[in-house]
Amino acid sequence: MPESKSLTTLDRRQRILLAAVCGLVFAESLVLTIVAPLLPITAREKGVSNFEVGILFGVAWLASALSGIVHGKLLSRITPKSMSIAGCVVTALAAVGIGLAGEFSRGRVEFLPSLLVLRIIQGSGFSAIAVAVQAILSAEMPEHGLGVQAAYQGSVALGFTLSPPIAGGLYAANGFWLPFIVMSVILVIILVIAVIPLRHLKGQVVQHKSGQYFPLLLQPRALLTVAHSLVIAAVFRFFEGFIPVHMHEQFGWGPAEVAWLFTVCAVVFLIFLPIWVKLNSALMGNVAVMSWCMYMSGFSLILLAPAPFIPVEYPWWITSLVCLVYIISYTGAIVTNVPDLNFIAGKTGYPDNYGTYGIVSASVNGALTSGFFSGPFIGGALTDHIGFAWTTVVFGLIQCVFGLLLIARLIVDRVLGHKDGTVGLTRQISKQLSKAGVESGVESSEMVYLEHNDHTQYNTGTSDDKGIENKAFDGSSDVKSPISCDPGKLTNNVPGSTTCDIPKSHVETENSGSATTESTAETSSDSGVDDTEHQNTAPMKQTADGSKSN
Known part of the structure; x- marks a missing residue:
């Protein structure tokens, strides 16, 4: 397997570019998730039901998944720089609109439709930035695939982690509108700074032919990688949404204790990103890492509640350790998807250009955001019917099955002589x-x-x-x-x-x-x-x- 190089081997231009695009992703994540601590309270004051609040949260991820298909096709036609700028501007304007709608709308009739449209626009903007940034990283740093993916996912996680406390502080200072205005200004400032290195991308020319999805996604290996992305995202959103309720019912935890658990999970996520990059080579490549992480995640979910057929009651610290094991497995799984699909695209015969990288990044990001949207709904429906413990068993078994499929792919690749790993496309x-x-x-x-x-x-x-x-x-x-x-x-x-x-x-x-x-x-x-x-x-x-x- 071609080993992914360390980020320390990046040249000066690549380091500046990596910092710029990761800054964009970080600011975008802040803006997209700032509604998390603010929207439920304000929506309740406007007369919006809990179900409608759930729709407002999920519709952004659905819009991101659907619009990503278009963004992947358009990337080679309008260039990554133009798509990044458009995504940032659209997201910032939508965030300002959400802040003003929450502050000045009168009742549910005005608040709900305006928020629904603005969240759709916001999700589409996030998709544009995600597709463009992933394609830029793949094209500009092909020999550092795992490292740059770790940097990208770390920026996203950092934005998601810091957004709630920042939003809460600004909300306490001057109401609902202030966090959205401040975050939008931060996003625009980072965009202005990032435009300078984005002007010097290699191969950034307007192409008159877009990449094609079906020749790639009809490959069984590619389809398995995309499905893997969807499954890990759906399970993660289920875990994130329902573990607070479980900890409250099982151990009497309040919001403060749950917040501390999430903070520790975020720190562990950031720590293990570079560790998994190093372990990728030691574990024989992307597919081996993905299968290992699926089994880790599956067994940790089965032990989380624990499963009804395990006659043991855990203290809170064991459940917390199981949560950390799950986060470690999720960390290893999420950094492998884009490099692995790039590898498959290269083997399929796709050219080394932004048309290909747009298709790859849109496929992975579309699967991830589809999982982010569907996970809470599926998990919630199962929890209502069979309970939290059996739901974790179902999700755990699904991941174990995917782990088995990935092992089967690894064996077939070895028999056929296919080399697993990150594709090093022709840059020299x-x-x-x-x-x-x-x-x-x-x-x-x-x-x-x-x-x-x-x-x-x-x-x-x-x-x-x-x-x-x-x-x-x-x-x-x-x-x-x-x-x-x-x-x-x-x-x-x-x-x-x-x-x-x-x-x-x-x-x-x-x-x-x-x-x-x-x-x-x-x-x-x-x-x-x-x-x-x-x-x-x-x-x-x-x-x-x-x-x-x-």
């Missing part, structure tokens, strides 16, 4: 081409093949300011589809490069017929046949006066 193609040219004595305008994982880079010729007029061919022997390469718009994102990325199988097809293609090319040239009809045409050289020759 030009250096490899230069090195190969020096070692083999091949000129830059000649054909060069370099094998890289499952793809081969195909050097098609020299370039100038007007672009590359030579054509590489991508397709089987039955389909011949020319691909024109333009400077600054290649898969390796190096302006002026002459490299196109084509599937390895196509190169093998060309090599197998190399004995006959040279004569075929000469014959077609003499007879006036267009050389684009032949897949294996020799590359063209462009001279200084603009003429072309073989």
Whole structure:
């Protein structure tokens, strides 16, 4: 497995970029969750029922999941920087609107519809930022996949943890509206600072073709990874929503004790993020970590209540330790999803560009937010019918089943020779081409093949300011589809490069017929046949006066 490098190996530009995008995610998390301690009280004063309050909380996650599908498709068309800016502005404006609606609306009729619309807008803004930031991290730091995911998830967790006490303090100072105004201003300030490093993203060009979901998500391994994201998110939201009630009924805990438990859980989450990054290599890769964490989480949930078939009553400190074990397992599971799906996308043949990373990040974030939305509803319905203890058993068994499926995937991958881990996509193609040219004595305008994982880079010729007029061919022997390469718009994102990325199988097809293609090319040239009809045409050289020759 290719080991994920430590964040200490990032260069100065990457460190600044990582700090900027993590700051955006942190501020966005603050703004999105600031309603948690404030909305129930204010909604009750406006005459809103508990069920309607639950809808106001959940609709933001539902909007985030649904809008993420669109954001993933649009990312390559409007660039990550533009999507990040739009998401921050929309979220900030929606937060200001929520504060003003809570302060000045008169009764349920005005309060509920306005809050519903604003929470939908807020969730959509959060999705735009999450998709853009995940894609930026994957594209800019491909060799640090697990480390940057740990930094991203740590920023989200820190925002979720600090939001309630900050909101409570500002609410006590000057009412419902002040926390939303202050948090929105903080988000805009961080956005202004972050725009500077976002201007220098590699490969950030407007593309006229979006990534495709179905070729990736129809892969069984990819589908299992996305389902894994949904399950861990749903179980986490169930745990977060119902453990306070359980601790109150079982041990008489009040809000203060529950707040302390959540604070300790957040600290443990942040501590174990880098630990799981280190353990990923020791445990043989992403799939092994995911399966291990699913079993840890499943058994901890079964022991949480505990299960009705376990005739033991716990003291409060054992239940608290079980909660910490669950948080540790959740920490390890959540950092592996995006790197693993990037790995699968690379093996499936997806190109190394923002179209691919937008699809990957939207798929994972959509699954996570769908779980955040559905977990409390499913858990609440089960708790009402079978009780909290049996509900934890159900969720625990579901996670154990997923752990078994992940082990089966790991075994199949080993049998088929697939290497588990984080994909290292082609960021050093030009250096490899230069090195190969020096070692083999091949000129830059000649054909060069370099094998890289499952793809081969195909050097098609020299370039100038007007672009590359030579054509590489991508397709089987039955389909011949020319691909024109333009400077600054290649898969390796190096302006002026002459490299196109084509599937390895196509190169093998060309090599197998190399004995006959040279004569075929000469014959077609003499007879006036267009050389684009032949897949294996020799590359063209462009001279200084603009003429072309073989």
